[in-house]
Amino acid sequence: MKTAAACCLAVIAGTAASAAPAPGDWVSIPGGTFKSALRYEDLPAGSRVAPYALLQSPVTNGEYLEFVRAHPEWRRDRVPVALAEARYLSHWQSAASPGPGTMTDQPVTWVSWFAASAYCEAQGARLPNWQEWEFAAAADATRTDARADPAWRERILAWYSRPSNEPLPRTGASPANVYGVRDLHGLVWEWVDDSSALLVSADDREQGSADRQRFCGAGALSMDDRDNYAILMRVAMLSSLGAADATGNLGFRCARDEL
Amino acid sequence: MRKFLIPLLGLLSLAAGCGDRESPVADADETGGSARGDFGPPQGEPIKAVLTSPPQVPPPTGRSAPAKVIVELEVIEKEMAISEGATYTFWTFGGTVPGSFIRVRQGDTVEFHLMNAPDSKMPHNIDLHGVTGPGGGASSSFTAPGHRSRFTFKALNAGLYVYHCATAPVGMHVANGMYGLILVEPPEGLPAVDREYYVMQGDFYTTGRYRQKGLQPFDMEKAIDENPTYVLFNGSEGALTGDKALMAKTDENVRLYVGNGGPNLVSSFHVIGEIFDKVWFEGGTRFQENVQTTLIPAGGAAMMDFHIEVPGSYVLVDHSIFRAFNKGALAILKADGSENKAIYSGKEVDEMYIGDRALPNLAAVSEAAAAAQSGELTLQQQIEAGRVLFAGTCSTCHQPDGAGLAGVFPPLAKSDYIARNPKDVAAVILHGLAGKVTVNGHDYDSVMPPMTQLTNDEVANISTYVLNSWGNPGGRVTKAEAAIIRARTPPAAQAGEH
Numbered sequence: 001m002k003t004a005a006a007c008c009l010a011v012i013a014g015t016a017a018s019a020a021p022a023p024g025d026w027v028s029i030p031g032g033t034f035k036s037a038l039r040y041e042d043l044p045a046g047s048r049v050a051p052y053a054l055l056q057s058p059v060t061n062g063e064y065l066e067f068v069r070a071h072p073e074w075r076r077d078r079v080p081v082a083l084a085e086a087r088y089l090s091h092w093q094s095a096a097s098p099g100p101g102t103m104t105d106q107p108v109t110w111v112s113w114f115a116a117s118a119y120c121e122a123q124g125a126r127l128p129n130w131q132e133w134e135f136a137a138a139a140d141a142t143r144t145d146a147r148a149d150p151a152w153r154e155r156i157l158a159w160y161s162r163p164s165n166e167p168l169p170r171t172g173a174s175p176a177n178v179y180g181v182r183d184l185h186g187l188v189w190e191w192v193d194d195s196s197a198l199l200v201s202a203d204d205r206e207q208g209s210a211d212r213q214r215f216c217g218a219g220a221l222s223m224d225d226r227d228n229y230a231i232l233m234r235v236a237m238l239s240s241l242g243a244a245d246a247t248g249n250l251g252f253r254c255a256r257d258e259l
Numbered sequence: 260m261r262k263f264l265i266p267l268l269g270l271l272s273l274a275a276g277c278g279d280r281e282s283p284v285a286d287a288d289e290t291g292g293s294a295r296g297d298f299g300p301p302q303g304e305p306i307k308a309v310l311t312s313p314p315q316v317p318p319p320t321g322r323s324a325p326a327k328v329i330v331e332l333e334v335i336e337k338e339m340a341i342s343e344g345a346t347y348t349f350w351t352f353g354g355t356v357p358g359s360f361i362r363v364r365q366g367d368t369v370e371f372h373l374m375n376a377p378d379s380k381m382p383h384n385i386d387l388h389g390v391t392g393p394g395g396g397a398s399s400s401f402t403a404p405g406h407r408s409r410f411t412f413k414a415l416n417a418g419l420y421v422y423h424c425a426t427a428p429v430g431m432h433v434a435n436g437m438y439g440l441i442l443v444e445p446p447e448g449l450p451a452v453d454r455e456y457y458v459m460q461g462d463f464y465t466t467g468r469y470r471q472k473g474l475q476p477f478d479m480e481k482a483i484d485e486n487p488t489y490v491l492f493n494g495s496e497g498a499l500t501g502d503k504a505l506m507a508k509t510d511e512n513v514r515l516y517v518g519n520g521g522p523n524l525v526s527s528f529h530v531i532g533e534i535f536d537k538v539w540f541e542g543g544t545r546f547q548e549n550v551q552t553t554l555i556p557a558g559g560a561a562m563m564d565f566h567i568e569v570p571g572s573y574v575l576v577d578h579s580i581f582r583a584f585n586k587g588a589l590a591i592l593k594a595d596g597s598e599n600k601a602i603y604s605g606k607e608v609d610e611m612y613i614g615d616r617a618l619p620n621l622a623a624v625s626e627a628a629a630a631a632q633s634g635e636l637t638l639q640q641q642i643e644a645g646r647v648l649f650a651g652t653c654s655t656c657h658q659p660d661g662a663g664l665a666g667v668f669p670p671l672a673k674s675d676y677i678a679r680n681p682k683d684v685a686a687v688i689l690h691g692l693a694g695k696v697t698v699n700g701h702d703y704d705s706v707m708p709p710m711t712q713l714t715n716d717e718v719a720n721i722s723t724y725v726l727n728s729w730g731n732p733g734g735r736v737t738k739a740e741a742a743i744i745r746a747r748t749p750p751a752a753q754a755g756e757h
Contacts, residue, residue, distance in 0.1 A: 087405065150480060153479065154466065154476065154478070154479070157476070157477065157479060158476040158477075160380060160381070161348050161380070161435070161476060161477050162336075162348055162380060163336035163337060163338075163348065163376075163378050163379060163380050164378045164379070164380050164404070165378040229428045229431055229479050232427045232428040233381060233427070233428065233431075235427065236381065236382055236426050236427045236428075237381060237382055237403075239382070239401075240382030240401055240402065240403035240406075240426075241382075241403050245403060245406070247377070247403060247404045247405050248377060248378065248404070248405065249378075249380060249404065
């Protein structure tokens with residue numbers, strides 16, 4: 001019943017039909033009612049996502065370098081380990097430069113949640129929250145909510161199933177979704193603002209009797225759409241990380257409220 | 260003797276021991292389970308556990324006191340063969356499916372390190388069924404890519420236990436190969452055997468068909484429907500066949516440690532040609548003797564011993580038998596040694612057995628043979644006898660209705676080839692035919708072997724039947740003609756000179 005509702009409720013009026021924006025550009029997303037794959041017990045009919053804007057592609061090494069130059073306290077040799085673990089930006093040639101080649105076009109990885117948040121703040125923006133990220137990521141090239149389509153799920157899952165042992169492609173190379181956003185699937189995992197509240201549980205099978213004290217109520221979250229393995233995997237990945245942690249396949253993009 | 264005593268003692272203690280709360284062990288034959296599994300603090304220096312890749316099993320611990328054992332297991336996501344020409348992205352404990360075999364002794368304190376490789380896409384954890392404690396270690400070992408977790412447990416229960424990943428989505432982690440076995444030896448160890456092997460069954464779900472080539476992605480729908488593409492021993496078709504077959508010798512005792520990772524199917528584990536002398540069913544403390552097939556649940560395991568008397572290939576199967584022959588659940592144990600004909604003879608007799616069908620069917624043949632002997636053979640008798648002989652010898656290829664198989668076996672029905680050379684029918688039967696022929700406008704280029712095993716009577720009757728069937732021109736071949744044709748140079752050789 002509830003899963004069936006998920007595909008019908010998120011019908012959005014009007015779609016962004018503008019020309020493809022350049023990397024680093026903002027894409028407007030109209031928002032609307034959204035039924036998350038996670039179960040929010042206080043919002044059985046879905047939640048309201050206010051209009052917002054999202055970076056068209058994940059932040060690149062090149063863009064992040066500019067940030068580090070302007071805010072040297074975020075150099076890997078200066079940042080406190082409480083805010084970014086030892087491997088923060090460890091793929092760069094030096095603390096001040098990613099090194100030669102195409103890396104500037106690749107999404108930045110090995111960034112902590114604190115660092116990603118600081119980057120977005122410096123742009124007058126913020127990290128998208130889980131709902132905003134999922135709202136945009138539910139779309140494919142022609143539909144605002146493709147989540148119920150088995151073929152679409154299969155495509156996303158295929159990337160999730162692969163290890164991250166190949167060089168990352170550059171950003172912006174994948175086709176835009178119906179809003180004009182790119183790379184939400186198939187490039188890197190992405191931080192969201194409320195990552196730390198996402199923990200369904202470290203042990204998935206404890207759903208329903210989770211450790212509520214430890215996770216400030218987030219343990220009450222459980223899956224409404226248990227067939228949506230892609231979302232389960234995103235939750236699992238973000239859940240496994242602390243805010244100072246970084247991995248070689250986790251990047252981010254920024255969001256801001258639509259003026 | 261002892262076997263009969265056990266249930267009796269159990270009954271007695273049940274009747275007498277209701278009020279006895281002092282000792283959890285009411286029966287001298289009970290192990291006492293986890294309440295009696297703590298043998299005190301670990302003795303001596305910590306020991307690094309020997310981990311082995313399947314099908315190998317680490318050596319017995321050989322210890323008489325509890326130890327601290329350090330287990331280091333790395334999670335590696337990697338593409339490997341699932342079948343010939345087909346690959347799959349497996350998620351593994353230690354780089355293999357199933358994962359590394361862990362062997363400890365009851366009472367050991369196990370310090371478990373789980374490393375997740377930096378290039379992993381997913382976080383992982385481990386639930387060991389041999390752990391006493393919520394989650395079996397899962398929530399204590401949830402590990403992001405490029406991280407390491409540690410937790411410690413005391414192995415309180417002896418037995419053979421499955422371990423697996425329990426990260427969401429659990430089914431997918433298990434379906435991708437994240438399982439293995441941990442053996443907790445009883446304090447006295449297990450009886451010594453000559454060989455030990457590690458085999459684990461699992462079911463796999465790919466978007467492509469069975470044996471479809473190329474990288475095969477995980478198919479979530481098939482997994483939820485419990486409709487596997489592959490059912491495999493040790494993670495790939497052919498993991499334990501050919502050069503990789505398990506090896507043993509006659510007069511040896513072999514022990515298999517067999518687990519079932521699932522995620523969905525229960526295994527009816529059987530070794531074709533052997534009877535398990537002992538099965539520690541469900542991987543527990545007791546064994547059953549003289550077992551043909553043992554059930555291994557998903558997330559369960561069993562140990563089994565058997566003594567090999569006769570050399571040859573023994574086939575390990577899931578006796579839900581379509582899985583063995585159509586989904587890959589098949590492995591070989593090859594035993595070398597000298598034959599023992601007193602125990603198994605091999606084939607002693609190979610002859611025709613036609614049962615009841617002999618009477619009505621072959622009656623026409625014997626009747627024709629008798630008539631030929633007395634010189635009173637009619638055309639109709641020949642045709643009737645030929646019909647039966649044709650069905651037994653010729654119809655497999657030329658089909659019961661003489662229509663042949665397009666492109667492979669030429670038709671005999673309304674055949675222009677026969678109409679042109681009616682006398683050649685008997686010659687082709689006796690000498691075969693190789694090379695290109697054109698029949699009813701179609702070319703055939705196959706080989707028909709000579710049917711010299713047929714008697715002259717039989718050749719005459721079959722030929723006569725063919726000539727008088729399916730719109731062919733008619734005619735008759737006699738036994739004497741068949742004898743002359745048999746003695747002649749084969750027509751195929753004449754035609755085959757070019």
